[in-house]
Amino acid sequence: MDERSAKHVEQEARTESTARFLALFGFVPILVLVLWLTGIDAEHEARDATLALLKSYCAIILSFLGGIRWGLGMVFGKGGTPRDLVASCIPPLVGWGAFFAPEPYTFGLFAAAFAAQGAWDNFAVHARVAPRWYGRLRILLTVLVAASMMLAFVATA
Template identity: 50%
Template sequence: MTAGSEGETGNVPARPGLRLVLAGCVPFLILVLWLASIPHDHVWRDGTVSLLKTYAALVLSFLGGARFGVVIAHETPGENLTLAATAVPVLAGWLALLIGEPGSFALLAVAFAAQGAWDSLSAHRDDLPLWYGRWRVRLTVFAVVMMVAAFLSTA
């Protein structure tokens, strides 16, 4: 797969995809800002933490699923290890839901960073479109910053 793949123009994804990606950032931003601004004894604090952890785990699972789709679409012999690695984001997200704060947000930050690095490196090897790798770097930085802010807000 190369940078000239269908569904993108130049170095950016098609407009509908870009809008969806940016819309997906909104819940992170709103929940982290709310969490950082409310007192530790606020009645909605636990619910906010739960919503943020759950949303982050779902996004992480989505990213693992996207990589699963890429791997099975190429059906490259010997890809069993890569195929198994696509389950790691799902497992990391699930584990983050089971552990307490702030450790859960640290785990999510590391998992987002690892998935983003994998996607970016894959784009530079032409396994994914180049625009995808560039956007994954930006979105990974955003997600990691949000998880670090949540970590600090719950520490």
């Protein structure tokens, strides 16, 4: 391996490590809010605020994930297409709609949306539009977030 290739591999490893750290750090609010939600009763004074925080954060994260796909869609030479740009607008709209759905259905919708987004992101990896490490990261986060949403579904049912 030449020096340029070695630097590229090292840089990609640092990028993956940073992305994994930030993504897991970004999962912390979901984890904390869902655990708190499961530990309080339906009449707790902080329940409505907890629900609003959790739902709004989930909608924001779906918008962020849609933005990643917008960015990938703009890299036309790497396999992105105008259709990808259009499809990247769907996650924020679904998140917005899920925000207004009643409990517990809001969390079922969020679970389905995060699962669909994770699958779509892995299609980008398989099409070589996104790096392989992104696929591994998205699988991990999809499992964590979808499981959390199902736990929130149960806690609000």
